[in-house]
Amino acid sequence: MSESNGLPTRSRHSSRPHRAAALLPGLPLLLRGRALSGLSLMALAACMVTLLVLASDRVRTTFGAGRIDEWIALLTLLGAMAAAWGLGVAAILWPGAAGDGHTSQWAAAWHDFRKNRLAVVGLYVMVILCLATLLAPFLTPFAPGAFNDIAATRHLPPSLEHLMGTDRFGRDVFTRVLYGARISLSIGFIAVGISITLGTLIGAMSGYFGGVVDTVLMRFVDMLISFPRLVLLIAIIALLEPSVTLVIVVLGLTLWPSTARIVRSEVLSLREREFVQAARALGLKAPRIIFRHIVPNVLGPVIVAATLGIGNIILIEAGLSFLGMSVQPPTPSWGNIIDGGREYLVQAWWVTTFPGLAIVVTVIAFNLIGDGLRDALDPRLRLRR
């Protein structure tokens, strides 16, 4: 093991596992000594097979007259199995391609990230969450809006049949939390996508051009930041009709200032660096310098801001839903399930408690990943070690 560049070169590679090992997902990695990766691939494959058996009649009806989300779930199921098996095989066929051998910035960051145990836990939770939302139709026998005999099924406490109990209409809360995760996570991802893109663009322009452009843009940022976030959001949404699209757009268009500030301060120092001056001396146009030379160098902080931003946006969206200003019932979202249970807090504590726990777990996962990325992507921290 040489630690000269901070990356271990794996000497174990010389002993290639037998090709037959590739038949079982994860086994090749396990044999090579990467127990955690191997075992989790195995667990993933095992879960998928179990699910396929348990939900076999749901799978069969999918082929007949399946709804679109059942088809997506089926594809996810097969895709996850293929991935669990394929990743192991890939590790056998191309032993060097699993991240080592490369000494690029990203490989080094990934290596650092993997050593942060909490961050890896966060990553696992996130993957499980994403899979669970996609597989929702197979994970629960109920439909999110389905209720039959309200008098008999209303406010049932948590049991094996209803893991998180039922709400005032006798709907299964676990099902609603699962389907609510779809809305919350997709709003989080899309809104962060919009706000990060805008923030990076505006921050880079502001930092690169300086002068009047900078002053105007930054004064606008100051203005937007002066409004308490939720107040600004509900004031805008109140003027229009609340809907998922509107919430995504408004979140995306109002949350960029913090990213813009981060990017701007990075760009201010990058602008004076030799490679940018060289690019300018070559006569390159400003857009090319910004996109090819500056933006790639601020991606680290931007990715960190994006990850932490997803957690933040999930919290904000939950608040908006709770106030009835985002996703409208009967479509479930974590916030509006809590709102629905609020009236019956004392009689049926489970309706409010479980969606809240789902929010907490999700936000913790994204915060852990974000913290891990921050440590992994900061080259200064790497030198110090």
Added chain:
Amino acid sequence: MTAYIVRRLLQAIPLLLGILTLVFVFMHAAPGDPTAIYMHPSVAPEVLEQMRQNWGLDQPLHIQYLRWMKSFLTGDFGVSLAQNRPVATILAERIPNTLILSGTSLLLIFAIGIAIGIIQAVRQYSLLDNALTFSALFIYSMPSFWLGLMLILIFAYKVYQVDWWPAVLRFPASGMASVDYELLGFWAKIGDRLHHLVLPSFALGVSSAASIARYMRSSMLDVIRQDYIRTARAKGLPERTVILKHALKNALLPIITLLGLYLPFLFSGAVLVEHVFAWPGMGRTIVEAIYQRDYPVVMATTFVFAVMVVVANLIADVLYAIVDPRIRYE
């Protein structure tokens, strides 16, 4: 010093004007005009036209803008559509309540956050430090409105079923005063108000306290490593004196700037927490106004919130300049 404060004040003016303009833009970006809610088959179109004229809605946009600017700056926020009384009167009733709630929360945040941060820094990497860091992560990721509901469930309902639970720790579920509030004596009134404040201010502040603790921990660790602390220890001062008298002062400096940073968060949280605890503050006002489509109240409340944030930032900057003599005001 005075020059610095004056300059800082002058900087706030264009910011406020900008905020005012932004609120005006929101108002006018909305589809329909304020007379839309009076539109009804029994109301003649001429009456609506008369209303538009009375409210100056037939004027060109820049005239409307200047008029709006003038009335807002003189504290005339128009009339609430739902309550039929001046918005300024409504806000005057509600602003103090929000200030009481956020003020209490702010005190709580800084007291708890700073204390925990010091403990963590002094016992760095101990079991206690790790446990506190982890619980901070948990608390930081909690939605305030959900925490509020859980607190109500436990401390305003469940504990009433436990006989040995002390009555002082059984809290009211909502509102800011008991039914018999007016009949109580002076001290009993204060006690009653504090009793009502405990749950909402905790729900509002605890997540910020967790992040203040994080900043305080790292700020304290930075200071502890400095030479003058080693000197203080070397001359034999007890550890308590070194930490609380020598290190604390300097470690607190960066924390003061956070004051301005946390206020917008606190006000955002107040909207949700006031809604959960039926606390009659500005947050509840704006939510109710939105349900009733009472736009003048929504816009005025939004503006007042923004002004409060700007003022708080101003105070934080001035405070920082006062406590840190190293800042040069050119």
